[in-house]
Amino acid sequence: MNLQAIKAIYVHEMVRFFRTLMQSFLSPVLSTSLYFVVFGAAIGSRIDQIEGVSYGAFIVPGLIMLSVMTQSVSNASFGIYFPKFIGTVYELLSAPVSFLEIVIGYVGAAATKSFFIGVIILVTAHFFVDLDIQHPGAMLAFLVLTCLSFSLFGFIIGIWAGNFEQLQIIPLLIITPLVFLGGSFYSITMLPGIWQTITLFNPVVYLISGFRWSFFGTADVPIIASLLAISAFTAICLAIIWWIFRTGYKIRS
């Protein structure tokens, strides 16, 4: 294992994040605050409570998930796409580095960053609402797994993307709608009849529900289903990564 190389990639990516500190960390704080103002104060004042939790607090897990998922995908995909775009990928290919080491470096850095964003949003939320996290261990585990699996997913998109449009299209057309429709801002029990069933096909529902359970002890779907969903998603991403590694897809001719 070329640990120096993993470290080099990880540090290189983290330096890149810190170079764009304002954009990286300030924007999630700002957008979270805006969500609280708009959803929490304006709309929340008309909604009493959901499952015994004030609306302002109820949306916190969903807000964190929204940012963590989109940030993981965009950071990890950009991280590996950019060297391909500007040509510096030659270095990765000609260095004594295995594909696994490249994945650990890039995905590890992207996951670290989105983890910190998640924590920052959580801290910001504390200024607006009272939060009493019931299962901190599970909360942490869900957060870490989501950061990792969505960073893996982002890495795959970055490898696949042939141009900037393709790089944006999956986060924009798939991730964002799934997250917004995945119960970030509402409980799926609030949906009318048939939509409650349809929404169960949205994998993000399970992740948000599980994460919310770790906060308030209530969930839309059984916690075991949430655990299975996140594990299955991670497994699928790992399988695709393994396939890319085997075939050299879009990396090495």
Add this chain to the structure above:
Amino acid sequence: MPAIVQVSDVVKRYESGFEALKGVDLEIEEGEILALLGPNGAGKTTLISTICGISHPTSGTITVSGHDVVKNYRKARALIGLVPQEIALEPFETVWNSVSFTRGLFGKAKDDAHLESILRQLSLWDKKDAQTKELSGGMKRRVLIAKALSHGPRILFLDEPTAGVDVELRKDMWEIVGKLKQDGVTIILTTHYIEEAEAIADRVGVINQGQILLVEDKATLMAQMGRKQLRIALQEPISAVPESLGSYTLEIAPEGDALVYHYDTTNERTGITTLLNDLQTAGLTMTDLKTQESSLEDIFVDLVKEKP
């Protein structure tokens, strides 16, 4: 001396069916400077990419210091530094970080003193905190070289290092290459400037259309270059060289109206004076004299033309 890089029957075929390398054999000796000459699209960059691991050969084998570049890629690549043809640098990264990154990728622990000496040698030390986008083209190329040297490679590939580079940097580059050679680094450079090959290479390889046409000591090539020919136009065509001139290596031009004499300018005596005297004695009248020399360029052009 055993070859440090051994390329055996390497074929590189792309999905489109295009064969960029058609069974290349090449042995690169340890410590030498080998210049690979060839026109654009000859396969120079493909050959280098295949040795360095950027692409895998379709068939054939490549070993670096005995390590197969596909099966034992870690050991093989650890010995190699690559300076690509295209300038590719992350624009917002500092020179120092960029060079450190490469060293790390090659599995080497941090060594600030080593990096400092490389940057100083390449006149980049005062630019170490500059972002690479702020640098001029020549400076960027120096950064690429610094990156390639950051892990102390035994073999350095320079893919057209002086394409579009000013005279000063070109001279610096040759000087750096000379120093590296003294340290025992094997250097392979591609170029389409023949003067460059003449100036610094020990051996010259000519590649065209995915095939190596020739690999020769520069000295041997230079000897061919030193050869000149004297064309003596005659007033009256002749059909045979007069017997009295039998001791000279003379050819009769196809039309019989001229004699062609080959001589070596590196010899102490070229024999021209006595030949001209003897021609007169033999009763031949000369109307014109013309000398021609064959340059590496001619040899190159001939080689490249021969294979359609």
